[in-house]
Amino acid sequence: MFYEPSKGHGLPHDPFKAIVAPRPIGWISSIGRDGSLNLAPYSYFNAFSANPFLVWFSSGGEKDSATFTAETGEFVANLVGRDHAEKMNLTSVNAPRGTNEFDYAGLEMVPSQMVKPPRVAGVPAALECKVTEIFRPKMLDGSDSGAVVVAGEVVGIFIDDAFLTDGLFDMVKAGNVSRLGYMDYSAISETFVMRRPRWEKD
Template identity: 40%
Template sequence: MRRDVVPEPANSRAFYSFLTSVVVPRPIAWISSTSTQGVDNLAPYSFFTIASVDPPIVQFTSVGRKDSVRNIEATREFVVGFTPEHLFEAVNATGTNFPPDVSEFDAVGLTREPSATVKPPRVLESPVALECRLHLIQDMGNCTLVFGEVLHAVVSEEVLDGALPAIDALRPLSRLGKNEWGTAGTVREISRIPVEKWPGHYGGAASMP
């Protein structure tokens, strides 16, 4: 048996909870921005992804117009920080609804690190940061989509395996449903199958790699 779950405008919050329980896991963008009054804001957003490769553009969604969106609209700059497992409690704490004149860096006890290309600071404790310039803000229903072009990236050498970060060193956090969070857990590796090696490709006798 299957149960129908139908989105209803009068009960949109319930369907939001349903969506966030099935669209999992979701990577977390730790967005730092600076207000026109000079207050550094830091907040986690779990509606986050890569939107373009060339130019490199990342995107996050704010449910409601929060301090991050207002700051980015005004200054056109922000930083995406990476959220590792060992900063679990700090990441969660920066989601607290502090007033706009309170910096989450100070309230939570995180360290500012100057960015190379934008005014908002990076989180020193975070192993990866993407410095971004606003590309586009798009309102969609009760949400605001923010697209930022990556101008500069930094990565801690401790998490590198050659030129790329290693997943077992990064140990990324993700959001799940309800108040649940996830970690990388078991990591499986598999190569994509080239079409010319697909069994029976064009009637041939090619075998699986």
């Protein structure tokens, strides 16, 4: 089949998010100017530079995560391991502005080293970030898409030593959780290795 998104797909559910999958989850903790805390999962999240380390997440409108990071210029991207999947889902609740999702989901906080927002206690890893840019992508006709993209430079990285195996971060042991389409998620249970080929002329 082929369809134009503006004209509909004719399927029971839109397949777009299932096609662009799996997507890593940025479990974003942030703090407002008044000290209010927020914790929310974003599946429109990824790293986009390795030198320096840069990550971004996209918020569908001016939600607390986007608002708080704009106010204070900092956030933490917590890694969702399999053991935290259900708690992460709890923090996706559409709660009133200013709700502390740490409390709502029964999660403990641990102070960060380089930024003010805390990380989630017990996560396998966390990226402490300072905001470098916030922008609003436009649609083809030049109108506002409604998305707010927050980019940040990683200034500190926490790794729980329990998830290091022979000096490597063990994604299988952590069970990194990703978002799929519909209501589906996946957790890493196996990996395989492929080396980048070396160009050789005849």
